[in-house]
Amino acid sequence: ETVMTQSPATLSVSPGERVTLSCRASQNVGTWLAWYQQKPGQAPRLLISGASVRATGIPARFSGSGSGTEFTLTISSLQSEDFAVYYCQQYDKWSYTFGQGTKLDFK
Amino acid sequence: QLQLRESGPRLVKPSETLSLTCSVSGESVSNDKYFWGWIRQPPGKGLEWIGSLHHNGRIRYNPSLESRVTVSLDTSRNQVSLNLTSVTAADTAIYYCARDFNFDYFDPWGQGTLVTVSS
Numbered sequence: 001e002t003v004m005t006q007s008p009a010t011l012s013v014s015p016g017e018r019v020t021l022s023c024r025a026s027q028n029v030g031t032w033l034a035w036y037q038q039k040p041g042q043a044p045r046l047l048i049s050g051a052s053v054r055a056t057g058i059p060a061r062f063s064g065s066g067s068g069t070e071f072t073l074t075i076s077s078l079q080s081e082d083f084a085v086y087y088c089q090q091y092d093k094w095s096y097t098f099g100q101g102t103k104l105d106f107k
Numbered sequence: 108q109l110q111l112r113e114s115g116p117r118l119v120k121p122s123e124t125l126s127l128t129c130s131v132s133g134e135s136v137s138n139d140k141y142f143w144g145w146i147r148q149p150p151g152k153g154l155e156w157i158g159s160l161h162h163n164g165r166i167r168y169n170p171s172l173e174s175r176v177t178v179s180l181d182t183s184r185n186q187v188s189l190n191l192t193s194v195t196a197a198d199t200a201i202y203y204c205a206r207d208f209n210f211d212y213f214d215p216w217g218q219g220t221l222v223t224v225s226s
Binding site: 001032034036042043044045046049050055087089091094095096097098099100101 | 144146153154155156159167168169170203208210211212213214215216217218219
């Protein structure tokens with residue numbers, strides 16, 4: 001099983017800041033990497049697939065990068081509606097696995 | 108617009124079978140392009156994939172749950188079903204169904220339904 005490790009677990013930030021979230025895979029997943037946003041009481045929402053492709057309707061301030069085992073989700077200028085938990089997810093030939101999530105909260 | 112809605116018992120007794128249905132509207136579950144998946148999330152915790160299937164019969168399960176899980180399609184009703192046997196308190200979670208883009212990512216997700224395992 002490919003283990004996904006996200007860091008940090010919690011990030012205290014302020015609106016307007018540039019935010020970088022990290023996700024590391026225990027083995028090479030190429031660019032088979034997705035990012036999701038989850039707000040309290042809501043289902044996860046797809047942000048990024050293929051490591052860097054924004055999903056339909058996702059603002060341009062969200063960008064993804066990386067390949068292999070190291071991936072990054074960047075929010076260029078944090079908006080109030082972006083405070084949420086972010087998960088990365090991969091699929092290898094056996095199963096999907098998710099990271100444990102990074103929570104953005106107010107500084 | 109594609110919508111998915113999970114339904115089923117909210118409370119299941121230990122050792123019994125958890126059964127949920129996902130009603131899909133705005134897309135056919137028989138569309139060759141897509142798989143259909145189940146994911147769960149224990150309260151306050153992270154996400155765990157349960158299984159995904161295609162109408163052609165191709166199925167993948169999470170190895171950690173495979174012995175207890177069955178996922179199926181009802182193409183006549185455009186529904187996806189989940190059965191999880193021999194449940195324990197550890198199976199208490201919000202259960203989501205989602206469209207699975209050919210074992211790549213999930214989009215969109217249903218609203219989820221909380222199932223509690225308790226006597």
